[in-house]
Each structure stands twice: as structure tokens, then as C-alpha cells.
Amino acid sequence: MKARRALTIAISGAAVVALIAPAIGQAALPEPTRALVVPFKSIGPVKFGISRAKVFDKWGAGMCAHEDTTGQDTCAWLSTSPNDFPPEGTAVQLRGGEVCGVMMRAGTNFHDGSLTITRLKKWRTEEGIGLGSKMRDAKKLLGGTTVKRKHGVTTVLSAGTSNESRNLLEGIEIYKDGCHVT
Secondary structure, three states: OHHHHHHHHHHHHHHHHHHHOHHHOOOOOOOOOEEEEEOOOEEOOEEOOOEHHHHHHHHOOOEEEEEOOOOEEEEEEEOOOOOEOOOOEEEEEEEOOEEEEEEEEOEEEOOOOOEEOOHHHEEEOOOOOEOOOEHHHHHHHHOOOOEEEEOOEEEEEEEOOOOOOOOEEEEEEEEEOOOOOO
């Protein structure tokens, strides 16, 4: 339950950044239409240790904010769909200028509770698991669970929060120990 709450807070926080930071520039969903998701390692070309500049080279410019409480930066790429809250999107957490956490999530249509997955539709694991997959299939990636820590890295698979999406994969979060994803 804590992992789901962390993921929701992360994207919700990113959504707030999107609303209050128009001066930073309007970011959209990342540019790639395909990405390989590797639990405990990466989402597409974004992996631990790369710089914000390299993330921007791969995903396009994101909206970033510094968090004084953690000393980390959060950069987000969000859909602009007016029907979704939280919106479909991705985010990276940077500590010391390098990626220490990465996540992606489907949007939730606030009218009917369905998941919205557009550009992130083809962001999948080798096994074909991605946003919108059945949770029972997604949990097989982590040995039958939704949260697993391995070698100082945690991968979290979050189910949807509405009746329509509770059996579907809504979010994937991968972060290193000590990386406070917000």
C-alpha cells in the first residue's frame, strides 16, 4: 500500500509542478514511442546514473522542480489530456544531478475510471508487460508480488485505483535505496 501511495504522490506532485510551473516550459509525454522496461534497471534509455541533460536528450525537455526537503530534483513529462487525473506520464528523480529513480504511469479518466495510455502504450518489458496489462501477469515479473527489492533497487508495480482499473497495471516505479521518489 505504501508503494502505491508513493507512486500516486509522485505523479500527483509532478502534476502540481505542471500546474504551477508554466514559466519552466510546457513539457509533454516523452518523445520515444517505444521503450524497453527493465525491472530493477531502467525504462528505455533512462537508467541510473545518467544526467538530466542525457534524460532530456532521450525523452525531450521535462518540467523540473527542486525539493528542499530531500535535496533532490524531480522532472516530469505529462499528458495534457483534460479528462485525466492524475495524468499519464513519466518522471525521473535526480540526486546529485544523476537519475536515482524512474517511473511511468497511465492516466486515470476521471469520468469513467478507465486508464488512458497513449504514447506509453508500447513501453513494455521483454515479456510484453506494460501499462494496462493484467496485474496477475505483471506480478509474474517480480515473482508473484507487486513490490520487490533486489541489490539496493526496488521495483513497484501499481494497480489502478478505480473499479474499472483495479486489475490492470497502472504504474511502474524503479528506484535506488535512499532515492525519495516524490
